[in-house]
Amino acid sequence: MPTLQFAEIRSAALAALKQVDVPEAFAIEQVDLLLEAELRGVPSHGLLRLERIVRRIRNGVANPNTEGKHTWRQQSFLEVDGERGLGPVVANHALNALMERASASGIALAAIKNSNHIGMLGWYVERCAAVGFSTIALSTSEALVHPWGARQAMIGTNPIAIGVPTGGKPFMMDTATSVVSMGEIHDHALRNVPIPDHWALDENGSPTTDAHAAKKGAIAPFGQAKGYALGLAFELIVASLSGTAIGRDVRGTLDEDQVCNKGDIFIVIKGPHRDLQGYLDAIRSTAPAEGFGAVLIPGERGRACREQRLTDGIPIADEVWRKLQDLASAAA
């Protein structure tokens, strides 16, 4: 696996998007989102996704030339028709409008439909928290998760991210409501190693440790009934507010030719924020339990990884780097 410098990868990724006529400013937003995932050690949301984005543009289900149509439905409720735009381009435009509005009104919400995959939610909420806004982000996805006690996938992996200003570096957490990502299961299948028995069901709805069988089945919600309740609540509130597809009707974040009909919600809050560093320091300095080296704050391992990789380079899977170079030279 080659280790490459940030600037070199970024140039190649920008070149790849230039080949399909993405305006430079929009290409930068898309590439920086993917690279941020690579920097933080989340390759499932990184450059792996670039080929699909390129193909979706070629297939007409992603439109590289729009930020979407943003309409204030009410004073603090922004209705966004993404017009099939690139996920981060549409989302960033919405967030900029939300931060301006929340500065005046205290809180503002965007409900986004008809936009492509927005990637790692943590990127957005951290950006807002860094300039003084608490932010909650919710998103839906294809149905990959089974209701607790059911046999079949009916719910998206529906992630939540929360960012909070702290007086120092912002707090940021970002997690799917599935016990594990489908990417992780694919990775186990690729390596032919078994998965833990509580991760997934096979296509008949029976628990399985076979990653290949799990790929055709359903992933468990995290935390059993509680994570199911949360994932379902996110499915309902996102679909309801954004007017997007629900459950098994969701398409377009895992394929190359379907219009993306999932939804995204951002809630941005301008509050009387305060210094939370003392409390976070107290958690960091508490004694770790047996088997743990340290007590971690969510998001901070990724941030440390980011610092290190900006200096030392980013390890990229051979196949991903080769494909990226092909895309950059239009050979793909």
Place this chain on the structure above:
Amino acid sequence: MPTLQFAEIRSAALAALKQVDVPEAFAIEQVDLLLEAELRGVPSHGLLRLERIVRRIRNGVANPNTEGKHTWRQQSFLEVDGERGLGPVVANHALNALMERASASGIALAAIKNSNHIGMLGWYVERCAAVGFSTIALSTSEALVHPWGARQAMIGTNPIAIGVPTGGKPFMMDTATSVVSMGEIHDHALRNVPIPDHWALDENGSPTTDAHAAKKGAIAPFGQAKGYALGLAFELIVASLSGTAIGRDVRGTLDEDQVCNKGDIFIVIKGPHRDLQGYLDAIRSTAPAEGFGAVLIPGERGRACREQRLTDGIPIADEVWRKLQDLASAAA
């Protein structure tokens, strides 16, 4: 355990609050909140709490005569000083203001400090969803939960509730971010039965199956690192927006003489809501997994229990009913 009619219990509970000069309208809000928990089979948030409320009023840390001071900090951000008022009285007043404001602006938030325990969060979000508002409720509590990988309680049980209009009965979920409530651990201790080994640590931070040891220790977050990240995010965002105490400084929901310094956040959204019944029906009718009799929608078991208990009566623990009668006759 006697089974008593709703009306009889309600009269006794109202009489108990009359003994400490709670105005009737406020007493009804407080009692209906507690009774709603009894109806739905959540006695830990029910009448068990009434004696503590009475004592807190007697001790001057709960003020039965105020709805709190509600100030619009910005257009859609309601700052609430509960003035030591009863939790549901202060919260209901805030919610009424939020629903009115959100109808105009799309979304509104209340940040509540200096208010007493607000009980079962689901009660509030269901009420809002029933009249067309999606609602997110967050609350903090005394530090009872350990960070994932730590030995010591540093975080509240920090519940979340989400309500969504569905076109039929509202969707409502309500869960703590701890794997189990401290009430459940106390119940095991009382019955001298062991707890599962992943529920709690003892006071030295070692896993324990001894409920008595767990009472002095820390409860695990639900869903391991993911539930920890959520619980911590709620601790931070609630404390930050409401200006309330954080971590091990929180007091006043489990004692009789400390000013209650936890915080509550409500976010109320007036969106383009739609019919979600078809999707919920599809989940209800999907085949249950082995060991499950049916696939449940969160909140619906409680609602069925409520219907049944309104007709057949509510089983109340002997001790709780005896105490309630004492409080009603001022013998306590």
